[in-house]
Amino acid sequence: MKDATRATHVGRRPFENHGAVNPPVYHASTILSPTVAAMRANEKIEPGDATTYGVHGTPGTFAFEESVAALEGGFRTRLCSTGLIACTVPLLCYLSTGDHLLLVDSVYGPTRRFCDGLLKRMGIETTYYDPLIGGAIRDLIRPETKVVFTESPGSLTFEVQDIPAIAEEAHRFGCIVMMDNTWASPLYFKPFEHGVDVSIQAVTKYIGGHSDLVMGAVTTTGAAYPALREGWKQMGLNGSPDDVFLAMRGLRSLAVRLPQHWRNGLVLAEWLAGRAEVAEVVHPALPGDPGHSLWQRDFLGASSLFGFVLEPAFSSEAHLSALLDGLELYGMGASWGGYESLLIPRNPPRSVVRWPRPGRAEGQLMRIHVGLEDTDDLIADLDAGFARMRRI
Ligand SMILES: Cc1ncc(COP(=O)(O)O)c(C=O)c1O
Numbered sequence: 001m002k003d004a005t006r007a008t009h010v011g012r013r014p015f016e017n018h019g020a021v022n023p024p025v026y027h028a029s030t031i032l033s034p035t036v037a038a039m040r041a042n043e044k045i046e047p048g049d050a051t052t053y054g055v056h057g058t059p060g061t062f063a064f065e066e067s068v069a070a071l072e073g074g075f076r077t078r079l080c081s082t083g084l085i086a087c088t089v090p091l092l093c094y095l096s097t098g099d100h101l102l103l104v105d106s107v108y109g110p111t112r113r114f115c116d117g118l119l120k121r122m123g124i125e126t127t128y129y130d131p132l133i134g135g136a137i138r139d140l141i142r143p144e145t146k147v148v149f150t151e152s153p154g155s156l157t158f159e160v161q162d163i164p165a166i167a168e169e170a171h172r173f174g175c176i177v178m179m180d181n182t183w184a185s186p187l188y189f190k191p192f193e194h195g196v197d198v199s200i201q202a203v204t205k206y207i208g209g210h211s212d213l214v215m216g217a218v219t220t221t222g223a224a225y226p227a228l229r230e231g232w233k234q235m236g237l238n239g240s241p242d243d244v245f246l247a248m249r250g251l252r253s254l255a256v257r258l259p260q261h262w263r264n265g266l267v268l269a270e271w272l273a274g275r276a277e278v279a280e281v282v283h284p285a286l287p288g289d290p291g292h293s294l295w296q297r298d299f300l301g302a303s304s305l306f307g308f309v310l311e312p313a314f315s316s317e318a319h320l321s322a323l324l325d326g327l328e329l330y331g332m333g334a335s336w337g338g339y340e341s342l343l344i345p346r347n348p349p350r351s352v353v354r355w356p357r358p359g360r361a362e363g364q365l366m367r368i369h370v371g372l373e374d375t376d377d378l379i380a381d382l383d384a385g386f387a388r389m390r391r392i
Pocket residue numbers: 082083084085087108155180182183202203204214215216334335336
């Protein structure tokens with residue numbers, strides 16, 4: 001079955017639900033047992049395997065977990081209330097005091113904050129590594145290293161990681177490989193075919209797709225699942241039924257929306273690359289980008305989140321205001337993956353590899369998320385913004 005078919009059919013059981021096309025939404029905390037025998041039988045069920053307690057899930061949330069697992073190509077998925085929790089909880093599940101974590105330097109900022117904060121307080125040491133490290137990750141692995149955390153491409157600087165090479169080395173030393181796979185969504189990178197053990201989706205982004213929900217999903221291999229299940233159960237995580245309903249609605253059209261995001265993103269990237277105000281476009285799907293060959297080898301497509309660098313002459317606060325304040329079609333805000341376009345300046349935090357890397361352009365980094373608008377309109381709006389910026 002192809003992904004577009006899977007996305008429209010997975011998780012549906014109409015004839016268990018009066019023929020309704022979509023899984024039902026249950027608002028439930030208490031789940032009753034009709035008899036003592038049934039109650040005893042329920043007590044033997046592993047939380048999350050059937051509807052036995054509201055926190056652990058209901059048919060609608062199970063259907064969504066099944067759908068994400070099928071698209072990611074993993075064994076099981078568990079939901080939690082934000083994408084950030086989907087990053088932090090697996091770290092808690094696979095690491096203990098005294099362990100060592102290898103964390104990619106281009107990682108999503110709040111994941112970095114968690115590792116430098118709570119994990120450190122718990123006696124778990126983090127070493128940052130260059131996203132372009134590839135198989136040389138082996139030189140950083142110590143006897144106490146338990147997890148290698150990847151995110152590819154990073155959501156600010158878009159370096160593509162050699163996940164298969166990293167996974168091969170990590171596995172030789174018995175480490176778990178985690179990946180924040182939000183940029184590509186489950187459609188454009190298949191983490192488990194490339195050696196990942198635990199894949200993270202901020203459902204908030206492309207799966208939700210409409211900027212109206214926050215949710216996270218963690219998917220694992222069969223071998224990695226028991227540790228996640230225990231942590232998920234012990235911490236009482238869940239996905240709220242109404243948000244799951246919206247996320248499922250988003251997932252059904254993901255295979256139609258994402259190619260349009262990809263196309264629109266490339267149109268804007270190519271237009272930006274030709275502009276005098278732009279020193280460099282940072283988009284792995286553009287030929288000539290340093291990550292392009294790895295992206296071509298491992299990815300099935302590109303989403304529409306990428307960067308561009310303004311020429312240093314246009315990097316003052318006044319230039320940014322002139323460009324951004326008058327835009328009609330681009331919002332200034334974090335998060336991304338919705339149907340609408342966004343544009344913000346960003347200064348990526350780094351620990352071991354400064355940004356810009358050697359060979360990459362100096363200047364203010366802008367992060368653009370290209371939505372589903374007509375690209376002629378998006379270009380006209382940016383063109384007017386650049387004209388305002390030049391007048392400063
Ligand atoms: C790459 C990446 N992962 C995870 C998250 C966290 O998602 P959420 O906003 O749902 O916590 C974000 C949010 O911006 C992100 O960009």
